[in-house]
Amino acid sequence: MNSLRLLLENCPIWVEIQNKSRDHATIVVAPPLAGSVDPVYYCLDLALTDKGGVSVREEPAHRRFPEFCMERHINPGGTFCLEYGSEDSLGDADAANRLWSSLETFLHNQEYAAKRREWPLAAGLSHGEAALEQLAMEELAKPLGWTEELLGGMFRGRGWLAQNLPRVTKKLDRVVNARTPCPRGCNWKHKSRRKNSCELDSCETGCRKQHKPILRANCPNRWIVEEIVLREHRRRAIEAALVADLREKKIQCCGTMKNCSLR
Known part of the structure; x- marks a missing residue:
């Protein structure tokens, strides 16, 4: 089972799958936000990477974030840097669940950054190696x-x-x-x-x-x-x-x- 299929088969309730193929999927996600009554929706593209993992980016037509921002951990090309090695192959359901958890935290951090113009200190991570x-x-x-x-x-x-x-x-x-x-x-x-x-x-x-x-x-x-x-x-x-x-x-x-x- 490839990483994308593994990820989609273990998605949380706040994820809605719209389209999927062997190496690509489009989803709409609305992770619960603390203190927020109305959900925030994000339209995302998932794709298999050369490393056998899954990359995540916003759909260009429904973008809420900058196309690139190193301080907000958005790579050139728009893919999200969810954690170190986040585009590596997923080995099991636990790894898939961890990636969903990382995505949820990442989206919360983006809302924090949009309001305060800085990344949450506890979530700070240096770039690349x-x-x-x-x-x-x-x-x-x-x-x-x-x-x-x-x-x-x-x-x-x-x-x-x-x-x-x-x-x-x-x-x-x-x-x-x-x-x-x-x-x-x-x-x-x-x-x-x-x-x-x-x-x-x-x-x-x-x-x-x-x-x-x-x-x-x-x-x-x-x-x-x-x-x-x-x-x-x-x-x-x-x-x-x-x-x-x-x-x-x-x-x-x-x-x-x-x-x-x-x-």
Whole structure:
């Protein structure tokens, strides 16, 4: 059974199939929207991909979204980037259900982006292979509770990850000069307040001591900090190359989002 047939045989109740063939289908979907009384309908085209999976795009005659927007995860040509590898072959019904769930979330995020002109922070995903670097960074950050600050740095331009990063080798395989302050901005606290972990908490009320910055060499999470820095350098390089390629092809920003690298 090919991926398109598998997908159509496992569609949720908010999907109406209008036409279908072996490698193409047209559907109308109206996923439930939180806080909305009236459903929103989307007319979509599904097609088998060269990878054996299914691509999704809007029908041109019933378009609600831009034809292309990298910040809204709409590829050149109009196909949706639902998640990393979303056009890969579907192996079973569980994979088909996950794709439907990803499509539902994607459509909700599009409505969010249309109103606020930015993608939901928790759903932020870097483009192309840069997504792999981001996912690896999130795995490192999650046990330490740093996920939100990483996403804020990558997609909102705030915090230490959005600033000038520590220098790395040309091969992007090592962070140099460990005697510089930890990029997270941690400072030594009074001995009674020190923890065996990175901390950004302020000191006691009224404290006027100038706490010295913790050097990266002394950081209890030095390996994790340096690995995140290396991967962020790589993520930025991949994204910059993608933007340069789009500019070379004269592909323009749609103007619907606050921050876009193509502007």
